[in-house]
Amino acid sequence: MSSLNLKTPREAIYQSFKGHPGACPKCQGELLRSTQTYMVATRYGKELGDTFVIGGDFGWFCTQCPVVVIDADRVGEMMSVGKPGWRVGPEFLVLGIVDLDAIPQNKRHLPLGAPGAPIPLIEFSNLGLSKKSQTGSLNKTGRKRHK
Numbered sequence: 001m002s003s004l005n006l007k008t009p010r011e012a013i014y015q016s017f018k019g020h021p022g023a024c025p026k027c028q029g030e031l032l033r034s035t036q037t038y039m040v041a042t043r044y045g046k047e048l049g050d051t052f053v054i055g056g057d058f059g060w061f062c063t064q065c066p067v068v069v070i071d072a073d074r075v076g077e078m079m080s081v082g083k084p085g086w087r088v089g090p091e092f093l094v095l096g097i098v099d100l101d102a103i104p105q106n107k108r109h110l111p112l113g114a115p116g117a118p119i120p121l122i123e124f125s126n127l128g129l130s131k132k133s134q135t136g137s138l139n140k141t142g143r144k145r146h147k
């Protein structure tokens with residue numbers, strides 16, 4: 001396994017590329033593709049829609065700095081196949097990486113986001129959302145809840 005530090009909040013940079021994204025856009029460091037579990041939200045302007053937990057290999061992690069380059073086309077592809085009943089909009093936002101290792105052993109049989117089993121999300125550092133809009137939409141998966 002690589003020595004990527006996935007526990008530090010990363011800065012997500014969206015790019016469109018074919019094959020390899022090249023060097024890190026911030027520090028020119030080497031980017032390594034890694035399959036991780038992500039939380040992705042659909043987005044309507046500044047408002048978040050549903051959130052989904054998906055595994056994917058669309059993230060390229062810088063080995064030198066806390067940047068992850070997101071293959072935007074790939075995420076779009078994954079989101080567009082969706083599932084019946086998913087409210088998938090034209091926009092999406094990758095919220096962060098789900099730290100599956102952080103789930104206590106005795107909770108691992110529960111579905112992610114079940115009551116009593118909060119999702120350990122390592123949120124990206126540059127989401128650009130207000131704290132207010134984040135709370136209330138991150139503690140559940142694939143389900144909409146409106147007050």
Ligand SMILES: [Zn+2]
Pocket residue numbers: 024025026027028029062063064065066067
């Ligand atoms: Zn870098």
